[in-house]
Amino acid sequence: MEDSNQERFRRLNRPALALGMALLVVGFACLLPGISSGAKGQSGQATVVLGAGPLPAPACPKLPCLAVGSVTGFQARTAATNLPFRVPESGEITAWSISLALPSNRQRSFFNGFFGSPPEARIAILRRLPRTDPPRYKLRRQSPIRVLTPYLGQRVRFGLDRALPVQPGNIVALTVPTWAPAFGVTHAAKSAWRASRHEGRCRSPKDLRRSRPQQLPGSKRPYGCRYRGYRLLYTATLAPQG
Numbered sequence: 043m044e045d046s047n048q049e050r051f052r053r054l055n056r057p058a059l060a061l062g063m064a065l066l067v068v069g070f071a072c073l074l075p076g077i078s079s080g081a082k083g084q085s086g087q088a089t090v091v092l093g094a095g096p097l098p099a100p101a102c103p104k105l106p107c108l109a110v111g112s113v114t115g116f117q118a119r120t121a122a123t124n125l126p127f128r129v130p131e132s133g134e135i136t137a138w139s140i141s142l143a144l145p146s147n148r149q150r151s152f153f154n155g156f157f158g159s160p161p162e163a164r165i166a167i168l169r170r171l172p173r174t175d176p177p178r179y180k181l182r183r184q185s186p187i188r189v190l191t192p193y194l195g196q197r198v199r200f201g202l203d204r205a206l207p208v209q210p211g212n213i214v215a216l217t218v219p220t221w222a223p224a225f226g227v228t229h230a231a232k233s234a235w236r237a238s239r240h241e242g243r244c245r246s247p248k249d250l251r252r253s254r255p256q257q258l259p260g261s262k263r264p265y266g267c268r269y270r271g272y273r274l275l276y277t278a279t280l281a282p283q284g
Contacts, residue, residue: 089136092127092214093117093277098226100275102143109145110274111157111221114166114181114238114256114263116213117274121232129212133282134205138165138185140216141275143223144195156251157221161190165278166256167206168213176241176266179213181256190222205281214278217255224275234270241266 101108116127140163145153153161164187168179183206190198208214216224238256243249244267256263 088282090130090133090280090282091277092129092280097141097275098228098273100141100143100223100226102145102149102223107143107145107149107223108225108227108272109143109153109157109221109223110216110218110225111153111250112218112253112255114168114215114217115235115265115274116168116215117234118236118268119232119234120273121228125213127214127278129208129210129214129280131280131282132209133280134207135165135167135185135202135214135278136205136281137199137201137279138214139197139199139277139279140190140193140222140224141197141226142190142194143225145223153221153223159220161194161222162187162218162220163190163222163224163276164188164217164219165206165276166215166217167208168215168256169209169211170213171262174264176264177236178262178264179215179238179256180262181259182212183207183259184217184257187219194223208280216274216276217257219255219257226273226275228271228273231270233273234268235272235274236265237267237269238263238265239267240264243267244269 118125120126153159164185166184167182169182171178171180185200185202185206188200216222218224237244237253239249239253241264243253
């Protein structure tokens with residue numbers, strides 16, 4: 043059964059093997075700045091939205107449909123900014139948002155079969171371990187998982203009942219236990235994201251199926267896969283300390 047699934051993956055999604063994620067269908071888009079100031083938090087200071095700006099249109103149901111699955115990842119670079127999800131100052135992450143495509147029933151069935159169902163996501167706070175190459179990150183904390191099925195085709199913002207404390211240099215990543223159609227294409231050669239996969243295990247259907255997100259607090263994982271020309275469609279709201 044696994045061999046037949048892999049053959050179906052190759053037949054329907056040959057471009058996906060080069061991207062290192064499941065593809066059925068094209069969205070594409072604009073460039074985005076890394077961070078922006080927003081409304082004031084409870085402390086009276088302006089909040090900071092990591093990954094803010096005009097986002098690429100999420101792919102699906104046009105072809106190819108792009109989804110990220112079974113991984114923790116973060117945007118390492120946009121055309122304008124290096125590490126747009128690196129926390130600039132101490133504070134708390136109080137909310138996060140995700141922009142979701144609306145896959146067809148057939149596309150949803152494929153992703154459910156390949157990665158599991160239902161589509162879901164959460165955010166994670168990572169700290170890079172010094173002098174590691176490929177970089178390794180420790181999972182410090184994470185938000186509750188949100189089921190995404192009711193929000194397909196929308197951009198949705200999730201407030202956090204318990205804010206996540208962060209320190210300068212932390213990375214706010216997106217964890218996808220199953221799959222999420224929160225993925226766009228850019229024309230920026232510098233744009234790239236990193237995934238919690240081992241170097242050399244970035245592309246084949248077998249590697250993608252065996253990939254697992256980083257969800258154990260305190261765990262340390264290599265982020266050895268870097269994919270260029272693509273954008274994870276999420277943001278995180280930081281309320282600075284003080």
